[in-house]
Amino acid sequence: MAAAIEVRDARPDDAAALVTLWGEMSIGTGHQRALAAPTPASVRASIARLGQDPGARLVVGELDGHVSGMVYLRRTPISPLHAEETMTVEYLHVTDHARRHGLGKALVAESAAWAEHENCPYLGVVAPALAREANRFLARLGLGQAAVLRFAGTHTVRRRLAAEHAPNLLAMLSSRRSVIARRAQLGRHPDLTSPAEPESAGR
Structure with missing residues (x-):
């Protein structure tokens, strides 16, 4: 039987799961070195703040009822010289045990759907340079490398x-x-x- 997948906006009671996902995602990246680990309280405050921001969303993916993935979406100008906006997809992460079940695709599909809803003609995904599997996954979806983000x-x-x-x-x-x-x-x-x-x- 196929695993049950649900994608939705994060809720305050997701705080502990999001702290765990952040810890997994930040291993070996600049974020682990430069940023303090979030706490359940800081995550709940961030979820409340994002709930008041029409240009941003924190989305989680559930696999069989368990929060197993996350992605942060932001609507931003594509450049200072263009009127078009892009949907920036950041902190896309699926926990190890939940991979290869379609959860990552579901999170990217939600990102693309919201981009279309918000009339954003472009989707820009930020992925760690050393995450080879993640970058291969994104390349298969038609996302080419456009820049290197240093932090x-x-x-x-x-x-x-x-x-x-x-x-x-x-x-x-x-x-x-x-x-x-x-x-x-x-x-x-x-x-x-x-x-x-x-x-x-x-x-």
Whole structure:
């Protein structure tokens, strides 16, 4: 008998299962090194927040009544220069014991269905570069590689940049922080006058 599959939006009582799925998914990836593991409480808060966001969904897949897969969907502009939107499919994961039963396909099918419903002509799936099986699975569905996503903490990148000893680099970074802070302040107090940006800004 074929396994029973159900795909639905995540609920607060899925929190413990989602924490387990995250732990499996993050092994060997940059997320495990850079992000703290979620807790059931933080997952429940995220589910509540996503419930108020019309442009995002956290979807789970059940196999025989057990939450065994997840995917995060976001509707985003395909680029800063195009009007079209893309459905970004992230954190797609199916637990080991539930693979080869059609659950991954069901999650991708739900992603494509929502993309069509939201008039998104493109589907973009983020997959770990080292996940060979997952990438072969996505390739069979017609998804080709378009980019490489690299992930690190902001402080790590700043430290590496400083280690390069580029002339005036630290001064430039400090200047950019000042400009960003000033713009944020202007957003809260529109009556303030903004000073000219430093020469290093944007270079």
